Amino acid sequence: MNGAIAGIIASILISRLGPKNKGPNKPNVPFTAAVWSILVPIGLVLFAGVLAGQVYLIPPLLLIIAVALPWTTTRLVLIPLGFPRVAYWLTRTAEVTFDGDLHGGAVLAGAWALLRRREPDEATAAWLDDRLRLAKPQTLGGAGILATGLLLAGRGDRDGARAVIRTVIDIDARACPEAARRLAAAWLAADAASRxxxxxxxxxxxxxxxxxxxxxxxxxxxxxxxxxxxxxxxxxxxxxxxxxxxxxxxxxxxxxxxxxxxxxxEIESSDAPPAGAAIVADDAWSTALARHAALLTKPIASVEQGDLLALGRAWDAILEDRAAERILAERALLIGADGSARALTRLRESVEGDLTALVLGRDVGLDDRGDAPSPTLERVRRRVRDSLLVGVESASDALRRRIDDKREIPAVDEWREWTALRIAYDHGTKLAGEDFRRLAFHKIHPDITSLAVWLFNERQQRPLGNAMFKWLLDEATALDDARAIALQTKNVACGV
Amino acid sequence: MSEASPVGTNAIDRIRDNPFYVLGLRPDATRQAIERQGTKLLGMLELELKSATSYPTPVGRAARTPEKVRAAMAELREPSRRLEHEIWARLEPEAMPAAPRDVAPIDDEIAPRAGQAADPWPDAFVALGWRAGR
Incomplete structure (x- = not known):
């Protein structure tokens, strides 16, 4: 027993006083080395004693096993039992598993153990949150980002958790332990399966x-x-x-x-409505109206780009045809209306407004690279683009002002703000196409570059800055922006 | 009635509350026919006759109320407004296949189907060790 205690004390002293490894490719495992060189031999002696019938040696032996295999113990015992604080402290010693982001790995273990509790525990969640926002800045890596996502999931914010956890793979492998990467994939797979x-x-x-x-x-x-x-x-x-x-x-x-x-x-059921029999119409007006009504009542998941294209072309047949104007003018004359122009304008506005709401509400992308564009859909795409651009530009402006004022927020919150901006950017690109992408990139490129440089140079958050540089480089390459490519290539080369 | 300004109002409402559908008339109805039909429907609703309490539209059946009927009559008395409503009422109310009973506005989620291979796996988080079971 005394030997075990002496071993623990010695290993702690060695971990405190031992040389700190700063090299990116060398494992930084002073505590583990001490444990395995001192405590494990002691543990073997204790094991021999237990085999000889000295059962009082079992507790120190278990303690040595836990310290020698901290992540295994945490994962198999502490997390299933729901002990977040113990999981946090023990994982602080899991240098091998979470090399590159040990601090984040510890919060990750705590957050996971917290998720396994049957009852919510806001006090512990806040305590873990505080570990990510310590006064003394810690470099945030992939494990810390995953921990942030798990804490969000624990608070019921599944969408927010998904958005954050998806970014774990953006972090350079040197700052993102393999375990964090695999756990992020496992959580995302579970989340997608549940949906x-x-x-x-x-x-x-x-x-x-x-x-x-x-x-x-x-x-x-x-x-x-x-x-x-x-x-x-x-x-x-x-x-x-x-x-x-x-x-x-x-x-x-x-x-x-x-x-x-x-x-x-699938067995064809006679009760099922016949597919493709939705539209019964004998002229362009009825076709467009029938398609319009059909699309509005279609369930969200089944609205496809092809539906929008068909509807856009159906409306083109009316809105781009002078005959429609003539028909309305004749009708206006007959019923004593002022004129048909106002009615046609309002019809166009209604159609485009409905389609814009459909695109935004049902997340259906409008491809601006199609061979035969529909003028109606082109106008809708511009409306969608403008609407989404406003959101991205205002978020980017707010970020810019904060950087100019040097108003720091914790690294984890910086990352969440960047994630939100990036999601808005990706969403806009998906819905409004390359046109949106080019315009939005032109706006956010200098702002995100400033944020990344600030994080990288002044705030010890090199992994986050590097991930942003990489994303900017990918986007610049996709958009063939030579100046941005040159700048971000140089920035990415600075490493983590 | 949400027909005052078609632009910006709920798209389904615009079709469902179209004055011609509310009154059960086609766009070529005369002014006299509109007044006559409106008065008749108001009388039927006063007597709470079941046949008058709902009407078909291309987006499914909708409830008819005296307020809706009065608003529809008022809308159609104004020629410019009538012309706009005529456009949207060109579609026969029964020209569409019956809309799903739980026709939902744009934001609603699709109801999960039962017994499909690719159905969601709601217990995934518990089964995979991310959450405690109940």
Whole structure:
């Protein structure tokens, strides 16, 4: 017993006084080295004593095992039991697993253990939040970002958690421990599976490198989607055996196996409404109106770009045709209206307003690279673009003002602000196309560059700055912006 | 009635509350026919006759109220407004296949289907060890 205590004290002293490793490629594991060189031999002696019947040696032996294998102990014992603070402190010693972001890894362990509690515990969540926002700035890495996402998930903000956790892969591998990367993939796969976004699940877990859990779920997703290259029965069972949480995943694996067995083959029902029989119309007006009404009442998930294109062209046949104006003018004369121009203008505004709301509300992208553009849809796309640009520009302006005023916020909040801006940018690009992308990039490039330089040079947040430089470089390359490419290439080369 | 300004109002409301559909008339109805039909419907609603309490539209059936009928009559008395409503009422109320019963406005989520292979897996977080089971 005394030997064990002496070993612990010695290892702590060594970890405190030992040389700090600053090299990016060298493992920074002074505590672990001390534990394995001092405590583990002591543990072997204690183990021999336990085998000889000295059961009072079991507690110190367990303590040594916990300190020697901190992440394994945390993951198998502390997280399932829901001990966030103990999980945090023990993971502070998991230098091998979370090399590059040890502090973030500890908060991650605590946040995960907190999620496993049946009752919410806001005090502990706030305590963990504070660990991420310490007065003495800590460099935020991939594990810390994942921890932020898990804390958001614990507070019920699944969308916010998803947005943050998706950015873990943006962090350079030197500041993002492999464990954090795999856990982020596993959480994202679980989240997508719970939403039924199986296509997403299939993509997240491609390759064993994404982690065993995400790898299994990817195979399940491919089977559920009936993809021709989905792993067969043997492949599924193999992944299930390799992956953790076998009891929990058995049900979904069985569902995937049922699909492979053909249990879900669709049988045509006579009750089902005939597909493609939606529009009954005998002239351009009725066609456009019928398509318009049909699209407005279509469920969100089933609205596709093709539907919008068909509707846009149906309205083109009226709004771009002088005959429509003539018909309305004749009718206006007959009923004593002032003129048809106002009615036609309001019709155009209504149609474009409805389509804009559809695009924004149902997240359907308008491709501006199509071969035969619809003038109506082109106007809608411009409306969508302008509406989304306002959001991105005002967020970017607010960021710019804060940088100019040197108003710092904790690194984790800087990252969340950047994530929100990037989501708005990606969303706009998806809905309004390349035109939006070019205009928005022109606006946010200098602002994000300033933020990244500030984080990189002055605030010890080199991984975050580097991730932003990389994103800016990717965008500049996609948009063929030579000056931005030159600048960001230089910035990325500064490393982490 | 939300028909005062078609621009910016809910798109489904614009079709559902179109005065011609509310009155059960086609766009070529005369002014006399509109007044006659409006008065008749108000009388029927006064007597709470079931046949008058709803009407078909291309986006499904809608409830008819005396306020809606009066507003529809007022809208159609103004020729310029009538011309705008005529455009949207060109579609026969029954020209569309019956809209889903739970036709939802733009923001509503689709209801999950039962028994499909690719249905969501709501227990994923618990099964995969991210949350405690109930």
């Amino acid at each position: 039924g976004a199986w296509r997403e699940v299939a993509e997240i877990g491609i390759g064993f490198g994404s982690g065993r859990q995400a790898w299994l779920l990817s195979a399940v997703a491919q089977s559920l989607l009936g993809e021709p290259l989905a792993p067969g029965r043997l492949g599924l069972w193999l992944r299930w055996i390799v992956a953790p949480n076998r009891r929990g995943t058995l049900a979904i694996v069985r569902r995937a196996l049922d699909v492979l067995d053909g249990a879900y083959l």
